[in-house]
Amino acid sequence: MKTIQFKNVYVHSYGAAGGPMEKQGLLGSHLDVAFDDVYCGEKTYEMAERKLLSCAIEAMLKNGDLKAEDIDCYVGSDLINQLGTAHYFMKHIAQSFLGVYAACSASTLASAICGMMIDAGYAEKACAFVSSHNATAERQFRYPNEYGVQKPDTTTFTVTGAGAICFSRQKSEIRLVSATIGKVVDFGFKNVNDMGSAMAPAAFDTIMTHFKNTNTSFKDYDLVVTGDLSKVGLTVLFDLFENEGIDTDKRLADCGLIVYNLMDQPVFSGGSGCACSALGTIASLFPKIKEGNIHRVLVAATGALLSPVLVQQKDSIPCISHCVVYERVSV
Amino acid sequence: MMDINQIEQSIQKRAPKKAKLKNLIMAFVWGGCIGLAGQLVLEGFMNALNLSVQQATGPTLMVFITTAALLTGFGIYDRLAQHAGAGLFIPITGFSNSLTSCALESKSEGLIYGIGSNMFKLAGSVLTYGIVTAYVLGTIRMLIGL
Numbered sequence: 001m002k003t004i005q006f007k008n009v010y011v012h013s014y015g016a017a018g019g020p021m022e023k024q025g026l027l028g029s030h031l032d033v034a035f036d037d038v039y040c041g042e043k044t045y046e047m048a049e050r051k052l053l054s055c056a057i058e059a060m061l062k063n064g065d066l067k068a069e070d071i072d073c074y075v076g077s078d079l080i081n082q083l084g085t086a087h088y089f090m091k092h093i094a095q096s097f098l099g100v101y102a103a104c105s106a107s108t109l110a111s112a113i114c115g116m117m118i119d120a121g122y123a124e125k126a127c128a129f130v131s132s133h134n135a136t137a138e139r140q141f142r143y144p145n146e147y148g149v150q151k152p153d154t155t156t157f158t159v160t161g162a163g164a165i166c167f168s169r170q171k172s173e174i175r176l177v178s179a180t181i182g183k184v185v186d187f188g189f190k191n192v193n194d195m196g197s198a199m200a201p202a203a204f205d206t207i208m209t210h211f212k213n214t215n216t217s218f219k220d221y222d223l224v225v226t227g228d229l230s231k232v233g234l235t236v237l238f239d240l241f242e243n244e245g246i247d248t249d250k251r252l253a254d255c256g257l258i259v260y261n262l263m264d265q266p267v268f269s270g271g272s273g274c275a276c277s278a279l280g281t282i283a284s285l286f287p288k289i290k291e292g293n294i295h296r297v298l299v300a301a302t303g304a305l306l307s308p309v310l311v312q313q314k315d316s317i318p319c320i321s322h323c324v325v326y327e328r329v330s331v
Numbered sequence: 332m333m334d335i336n337q338i339e340q341s342i343q344k345r346a347p348k349k350a351k352l353k354n355l356i357m358a359f360v361w362g363g364c365i366g367l368a369g370q371l372v373l374e375g376f377m378n379a380l381n382l383s384v385q386q387a388t389g390p391t392l393m394v395f396i397t398t399a400a401l402l403t404g405f406g407i408y409d410r411l412a413q414h415a416g417a418g419l420f421i422p423i424t425g426f427s428n429s430l431t432s433c434a435l436e437s438k439s440e441g442l443i444y445g446i447g448s449n450m451f452k453l454a455g456s457v458l459t460y461g462i463v464t465a466y467v468l469g470t471i472r473m474l475i476g477l
Binding site: 150239 | 334335338341344406409416420429433435
């Protein structure tokens with residue numbers, strides 16, 4: 001498929017919420033709402049995730065001087081079965097909703113879909129949102145939270161948080177330039193404790209496809225940021241580019257290493273989850289673009305599309321990566 | 332473009348080395364400490380209540396099961412287990428933690444479909460194969476004794 005070139009899609013406003021680990025992390029000061037408690041004042045972890053999502057969307061609406069009804073369509077995703085967070089949240093908002101599942105690569109996929117809707121004229125304003133919660137994801141994909149299993153250093157730590165971006169045709173400082181929809185890539189890796197390495201080839205494939213389609217290279221972007229490869233996966237991706245003789249020009253980074261402080265926080269190889277790339281984009285890249293520190297950035301969110309049942313049946317981990325490009329424009 | 336062998340080599344090179352020796356030593360020390368504590372508690376029960384070894388075993392196990400369950404509930408056990416590894420996993424503390432953690436996790440789904448159905452989710456395999464092994468070994472022993 002071709003890379004989608006958007007004509008008139010701009011970031012209208014955005015909002016981000018996080019939990020205690022995210023508050024203590026590197027982006028804590030850029031979050032609109034940050035909780036000191038993993039329950040976020042709710043009874044269950046699932047409700048806590050919904051609270052985070054609601055806070056992120058409220059912040060996005062407030063920052064953009066909008067009401068929930070001003071958004072024509074919401075495109076959302078999370079990691080809970082049946083998109084539990086997104087669906088149960090959206091029952092309170094009587095607007096069109098499109099639920100997508102792309103594991104942790106959902107943030108860029110949702111943004112790309114919003115961009116297409118706006119460019120095609122089907123929506124004036126569209127909102128892309130994602131959420132993840134460390135405890136709900138552990139429960140969904142791994143073990144009970146309090147289970148005393150020794151985790152290897154290659155494992156990642158799911159980000160507790162939510163992010164929401166409102167796109168519109170109205171000109172703003174941040175423009176959504178283009179998007180490349182990824183392919184499912186599976187090299188047969190089965191280690192669920194090292195999903196960064198499994199996802200690296202998917203990120204490589206999408207970034208290379210995007211470069212080829214748009215006739216660009218690392219030099220054309222101030223930063224190329226992957227979603228949640230984390231320490232191990234990112235170094236594998238560096239190797240992949242090196243093997244192809246491609247110079248990354250010190251412009252390749254990963255949101256899993258942007259959200260947390262790996263030196264001080266017990267997050268193993270780094271952050272992961274839907275909210276990882278969302279917080280990285282909203283709380284780190286967008287402010288930098290607004291300040292004029294970076295002008296053009298490619299975000300390639302990465303997702304391990306594993307099913308816990310199929311992995312138990314000795315099947316491998318299919319992975320995907322979708323990328324979008326944001327650019328600073330003078331208003 | 333991408334070569335599977337190259338990727339595998341890269342992963343092997345880039346993945347942090349498993350601290351096998353450290354894990355081994357930690358498991359040995361923790362497991363040993365729990366064994367020592369078990370012996371002290373057992374002797375304590377024997378002396379204090381004037382019990383035989385067999386009579387004191389039950390209460391001793393209960394002390395360890397309860398302690399591990401409480402530590403799990405307070406959110407301490409999983410942090411200790413990250414360091415202790417098999418040292419905490421193999422003794423009965425591991426069994427207790429698997430039950431408690433599953434029960435805590437499913438508490439929000441209610442007593443029957445939540446805690447009742449899920450409590451043995453992880454420990455179930457220990458019970459199943461414990462019983463199967465006992466049955467097989469028991470049969471062998473019976474056949475030998477014939």
